[in-house]
Amino acid sequence: MSPVLLIAWREYKQYIFSRGFLLFLILMPLGAILIAGALGLAESAKPARHFTIYDATGKYAVPLAEEFERRRKRNIVTSYDSWLSFAADKAAIEEKKIPAPFAPGPPDSVRVEAFLAAGIDGANAAAAPYLRNGAPPFEEPRWPFKLEPPPPDVAAAPGIEEARERLKPYLLDEKLPPGADEPLFAAVLIPRDFGPGEGAPAVEFWSRNVTDAALKETLGVALNSMMRREAAEARGLAPGAFDSIASIETALEDFRPDRAVEDAALDDRDRFEIALPALMTYMLIVVIFGAGQLLLTNTIEERSNKIVEVLLSSVTADQLMMGKLLGIAAVGLTMPTIFTLTGLVAAVGLGGGTETLSALSTLAGSGLIFVYLFYFFCAYVIFAMIFLAIGAMSNSIQDAQSFMGPVMLIVFLPLPFIMLVYQNPNGFIASLLTWIPIYTPYAVMMRAASDPPLLEIAGATALMLAFAIVLTRAMGRIFKETILNPAPVRLSDVWKLLRGASGRSRS
Amino acid sequence: MTATVLKLQDVVKRYGDFSAVDGLSFEVGKGEIFGFLGPNGAGKTTTLRMMLDIIRPTSGRIEILGSASAVKVRRRIGYLPEERGLYRKMRAAETIAYFAQLRGVRREDAKRKSHALLDRFGLGEFARSRNEQLSKGMAQKVQLLATIAHDPEFLILDEPFSGLDPINQHTLEDLIRELRGQGKTIIFSTHVMQHAERLCDRFLILAKGKRRFLGDIAEARAAHPPRLILRTRDPAEWLAKTRGVLSIAAKGDPEDGEQAYELTLAAGADPQAILKAAFESGLRLSRFELAGASLHEIFVTLAGDVGPIASPQTESEAA
Numbered sequence: 086m087s088p089v090l091l092i093a094w095r096e097y098k099q100y101i102f103s104r105g106f107l108l109f110l111i112l113m114p115l116g117a118i119l120i121a122g123a124l125g126l127a128e129s130a131k132p133a134r135h136f137t138i139y140d141a142t143g144k145y146a147v148p149l150a151e152e153f154e155r156r157r158k159r160n161i162v163t164s165y166d167s168w169l170s171f172a173a174d175k176a177a178i179e180e181k182k183i184p185a186p187f188a189p190g191p192p193d194s195v196r197v198e199a200f201l202a203a204g205i206d207g208a209n210a211a212a213a214p215y216l217r218n219g220a221p222p223f224e225e226p227r228w229p230f231k232l233e234p235p236p237p238d239v240a241a242a243p244g245i246e247e248a249r250e251r252l253k254p255y256l257l258d259e260k261l262p263p264g265a266d267e268p269l270f271a272a273v274l275i276p277r278d279f280g281p282g283e284g285a286p287a288v289e290f291w292s293r294n295v296t297d298a299a300l301k302e303t304l305g306v307a308l309n310s311m312m313r314r315e316a317a318e319a320r321g322l323a324p325g326a327f328d329s330i331a332s333i334e335t336a337l338e339d340f341r342p343d344r345a346v347e348d349a350a351l352d353d354r355d356r357f358e359i360a361l362p363a364l365m366t367y368m369l370i371v372v373i374f375g376a377g378q379l380l381l382t383n384t385i386e387e388r389s390n391k392i393v394e395v396l397l398s399s400v401t402a403d404q405l406m407m408g409k410l411l412g413i414a415a416v417g418l419t420m421p422t423i424f425t426l427t428g429l430v431a432a433v434g435l436g437g438g439t440e441t442l443s444a445l446s447t448l449a450g451s452g453l454i455f456v457y458l459f460y461f462f463c464a465y466v467i468f469a470m471i472f473l474a475i476g477a478m479s480n481s482i483q484d485a486q487s488f489m490g491p492v493m494l495i496v497f498l499p500l501p502f503i504m505l506v507y508q509n510p511n512g513f514i515a516s517l518l519t520w521i522p523i524y525t526p527y528a529v530m531m532r533a534a535s536d537p538p539l540l541e542i543a544g545a546t547a548l549m550l551a552f553a554i555v556l557t558r559a560m561g562r563i564f565k566e567t568i569l570n571p572a573p574v575r576l577s578d579v580w581k582l583l584r585g586a587s588g589r590s591r592s
Numbered sequence: 593m594t595a596t597v598l599k600l601q602d603v604v605k606r607y608g609d610f611s612a613v614d615g616l617s618f619e620v621g622k623g624e625i626f627g628f629l630g631p632n633g634a635g636k637t638t639t640l641r642m643m644l645d646i647i648r649p650t651s652g653r654i655e656i657l658g659s660a661s662a663v664k665v666r667r668r669i670g671y672l673p674e675e676r677g678l679y680r681k682m683r684a685a686e687t688i689a690y691f692a693q694l695r696g697v698r699r700e701d702a703k704r705k706s707h708a709l710l711d712r713f714g715l716g717e718f719a720r721s722r723n724e725q726l727s728k729g730m731a732q733k734v735q736l737l738a739t740i741a742h743d744p745e746f747l748i749l750d751e752p753f754s755g756l757d758p759i760n761q762h763t764l765e766d767l768i769r770e771l772r773g774q775g776k777t778i779i780f781s782t783h784v785m786q787h788a789e790r791l792c793d794r795f796l797i798l799a800k801g802k803r804r805f806l807g808d809i810a811e812a813r814a815a816h817p818p819r820l821i822l823r824t825r826d827p828a829e830w831l832a833k834t835r836g837v838l839s840i841a842a843k844g845d846p847e848d849g850e851q852a853y854e855l856t857l858a859a860g861a862d863p864q865a866i867l868k869a870a871f872e873s874g875l876r877l878s879r880f881e882l883a884g885a886s887l888h889e890i891f892v893t894l895a896g897d898v899g900p901i902a903s904p905q906t907e908s909e910a911a
Contacts, residue, residue, distance in 0.1 A: 390677035
């Protein structure tokens, strides 16, 4: 094995076969399962939020309770639709084989009432012939809110001011409402003058736990729905018509004008291709940051442990640098590769295999993957050389801090602009970033799928390559000059090193 | 005449205005144990690094194993730097095999050799220990074994005895002799003169980047002014005026009424004539000894802040 590959393999082995990494690989899926389980357990173990309504108008408490009940029923149907999307064969859904009201669709009042009339057992029986093997049956979702009647002393309050005072002991867990086994989580107070007109007072939401917003959000939706329903009926709309109107959903499809009309509609493959540049760019930043830190600590270790001199008597400084770059790049890519493969396996396992494989084969066929790999490699080399040089100049992480600040700023500077380039890949910001050599890889990766002007990309790439060569030589020179120097280098010495270092050491 | 494995010619290394090495020239023959002596900051490590082409000389020429650059022949060289370290998480056998592989030994051979060396030097049971678990002495042995695992013909050892206990120093001396017995050339730097005195065929004394001496111990002693040590209860300072005596100095404090003196003699001075002069003057002597300079004394004299002195080789070169 060549010395470069030997060094690369040692670097790779040092991290990938370390106990910490192997433990992480084992614990990662376990951790994901545990977190998902813990979140599910926390949600299911969380007691229902008990709340009550004090209605000073005397006319909104019942409609509001009815709205809550509609939400609960609707929640059963939407949960059923979600369950069906992964439990049933996709073909059966697309071919609309499952009969109404059990076929997935808008949860209007007619469907919801018909669904609940058949019950959960009826829904499971209707879906059974179309389920994938091993799919679990549908279970009624837990509704996390429970409306309680106001405690008698609160109900008897002559006005909202008195009601507030009387509710406080219940909200502060000092008293339980009669017959209740749980304290009140919240109370909704509807003022006397509340109504549809402008200038009407706000409904008051009293709760000691302001961070748990689920009840408040549901309440807001229910109140809006209640008021719109009242307004619709006041304008003469039949009571059931409002639900039908509210459940109308319009389909909006994407098309690309650069294709023949029959192929112009965007499919999953196109969406994958559009999303990929952003994914690759973020992955690049993650790899650069992760691998950069490894290069830095690793070089500092070799320098401070005095290993580097033995290495340099066995290999050249260039071979040492190249070995490190390759080894740490492989380390940096291992984690995202594992995540990607796990994601693909999960996608295939969850039934998205055909779409995933089709998207991947399209990507490989389009040549875009090679564009991404080329710019990924260029960006890695540019930043890795900077980290190597910093490591060679520092005896400790503290020494490296003075160099790291500006470098990290440069690494992360394009982050705020990535979305702008993503949304407008041929706009001014995209073009500007493309012509800044250190950001050319980011910008071109983001633009690659959007047919950017070829001349602009070629020119910017040539500039980036020239910059990469100059930077690599300069950083390599710093590495060779300083790696054996026992004293750490100050920021102010870097320019001197770049100017006066040539010809002193071997390459 | 033995073949030359290392030749330095007018080698200079400057850092700005500072000359770390200044016009250094010498040769090392095949199979020699060559001592590279000098105080701290003399330029020893810089010279060794230049020999290995880790750093480039500002001017001058270096030829090693017939090559103008050590890079081309590095697999034939073993180097143990003064400041040495190991990968903390690497195992002892793995470390030795890794460095052997870097110097061109095949993987399987490197592994076999590393275990054999560890067994031979009493570290067999620590072959699978991580370097961070080894004692300092063990770690130094591992470093040394990593230097010789690829069976180099030329060994460059920078302060190899530094940090070793007396037993391990003895083991290392034996190893160096054994390697020389196998025909290998060894150059080592040190500022502990006893090792050099026991091991070196020839040595070079370097101070402030300049050569102060090059030759063997006999030549060094011959070039060093002879001394007389005498002990008497009488005043002896007047001996300074005796023919052949350059200077006289009291040595230490008087003991039992007697004072020791050290007389520095001129080259070719006759000690018997001085002894005769002492008796004739009634000097009561309890000790009269002609002392050859130890390498330590030669070193202190040559590497101290004195001007460059002529050495046999310098003189012959000049001739």
